[in-house]
Amino acid sequence: MTVYDALAALAAGNPEQARQLLDHPAPRHPLLRAALAKYLDGDASKSVYDQPAAFEAFIDGGGNVPLYQAVSAALADQYRTHGVKSLVDIGCGSGKALVPALAETPVPAVTLVEPSQALLDKALARLGDQQVTVAATTGAAFVAGLDARFDLGESTFALHTMPHEDRSDFLAALRPHVGRFVVIEFDVAEECPEDRRRTLADTFERGIAEYGDDRDLVAQGFLMPVLTGQLEPGAKRNTYEQPMRTWVEQFTACGYQDVRAETLIDYWAAPSFVLTALSKA
Numbered sequence: 015m016t017v018y019d020a021l022a023a024l025a026a027g028n029p030e031q032a033r034q035l036l037d038h039p040a041p042r043h044p045l046l047r048a049a050l051a052k053y054l055d056g057d058a059s060k061s062v063y064d065q066p067a068a069f070e071a072f073i074d075g076g077g078n079v080p081l082y083q084a085v086s087a088a089l090a091d092q093y094r095t096h097g098v099k100s101l102v103d104i105g106c107g108s109g110k111a112l113v114p115a116l117a118e119t120p121v122p123a124v125t126l127v128e129p130s131q132a133l134l135d136k137a138l139a140r141l142g143d144q145q146v147t148v149a150a151t152t153g154a155a156f157v158a159g160l161d162a163r164f165d166l167g168e169s170t171f172a173l174h175t176m177p178h179e180d181r182s183d184f185l186a187a188l189r190p191h192v193g194r195f196v197v198i199e200f201d202v203a204e205e206c207p208e209d210r211r212r213t214l215a216d217t218f219e220r221g222i223a224e225y226g227d228d229r230d231l232v233a234q235g236f237l238m239p240v241l242t243g244q245l246e247p248g249a250k251r252n253t254y255e256q257p258m259r260t261w262v263e264q265f266t267a268c269g270y271q272d273v274r275a276e277t278l279i280d281y282w283a284a285p286s287f288v289l290t291a292l293s294k295a
């Protein structure tokens with residue numbers, strides 16, 4: 015018996031069987047076995063948002079520290095290399111990637127697009143005195159009727175929230191309004207369900223191991239809800255990730271030119287990559 019079997023039982027809608035399987039030793043996945051067993055023993059109906067402290071501990075610790083350092087440095091490199099004077103950040107969240115990049119290489123005119131007012135407020139607080147234009151809305155609503163033009167469009171870990179066709183519509187509509195675009199996302203493999211469960215077990219074991227004192231908080235309050243949410247039959251999909259080469263194909267199909275992507279930094283869930291594209295509109 016392995017943790018893979020327990021994940022298969024969860025995917026088949028049988029959490030009791032999954033829990034029984036987790037009573038067996040799992041030498042390849044000791045941390046995941048213990049965390050998932052504890053989670054299934056408790057009140058697994060809570061959403062990740064019931065425990066914002068767990069999400070904050072997750073995002074501020076483990077592999078997220080070097081990841082965000084690399085992301086901010088990659089953004090700052092774009093500003094510097096291309097002499098960016100105006101930018102629009104799509105789905106800026108709390109500004110965790112953007113704000114250190116602007117501190118390293120200032121950009122005079124910054125526009126933030128973010129549907130969550132709470133996250134936008136955090137980004138604005140982090141930006142301090144920097145003057146910004148704000149659109150508290152989705153990318154699609156922002157681009158409808160837009161007549162401004164920006165040297166750079168950028169988005170970090172936000173375009174994957176859009177379903178594939180919506181993302182194509184958005185990217186095509188934004189193209190005439192940006193000189194170039196930089197995207198940072200994860201290079202997620204396309205796999206059959208069985209291989210996907212194996213990848214989830216192996217990567218979540220690695221992810222849990224990245225946390226020390228906060229391990230239990232992060233595992234119970236964030237990682238286990240995310241893991242089980244991906245496996246439950248009929249679970250609502252809320253991320254639309256894809257392999258790096260499919261991102262390149264999508265940008266090219268939306269009329270962008272010189273579309274290039276390269277790995278930025280490894281991360282426990284999947285490697286991150288930077289994609290750059292030109293708009294000749």
Ligand SMILES: C[S@@+](CC[C@H](N)C(=O)[O-])C[C@H]1O[C@@H](n2cnc3c(N)ncnc32)[C@H](O)[C@@H]1O
Pocket residue numbers: 104105106107108109110111127128129130133151152153154169170171172173175176
């Ligand atoms: C994983 S977070 C990334 C936030 C930030 N860019 C970062 O790197 O930390 C995804 C962000 O996308 C935003 N988002 C969700 N749907 C969106 C949409 N349709 N258009 C623009 N942003 C969206 C979310 O509110 C959230 O802030």
